[in-house]
Amino acid sequence: MPNKPTNNPYAQAAGAYDQSAQSHTPDQRELEGRVLLKAAKMIVDIQDNWDEMTGELLESTLKYNRQIWMMFYDTALENPDDDRPNDLRSNIVNLANFIFKREVDILAEPKKEKLDVLVNINKEIAAGLMTKPATPPPE
Secondary structure, X not given: OOOOOOOOHHHHHHHHXXXXXXXXXXXXXHHHHHHHHHHHHHHHHHXXXXXXXXXXXXXXXXXXXXXXXXXXXXHHHHOOOOOOOHHHHHHHHHHHHHHHHHHHXXXXXXXXXXXXXXXXXXXXXXXXXXXXXXXXXXX
């Protein structure tokens, strides 16, 4: 039996909302890129106001950054059958481990210039995520 159009206004509204949400919601890569840029901006704000920075602010900012990278780390480890090649997954894990170690180093001995590498990594990865991947030619 073919589907006939519904006269239910609630179903029509839900359908319209779904179409609108899909057209205005960024894709996963763009969303991840924006989150990395937000973390980079938070770190730069700490650098710009280093003299007023508190240990609590530094710790909470680095925790935010760490949570982002923990998501990348977990995804790389837990999804071996995903569409990511093994070398990409390995690079993500290694980069996340570097970031975790760097954050521990920063918390142990806070220095403004130690934050530069975190900002640079976040910006570079965000730029890559926000670039549309090339679509393979049709076969």
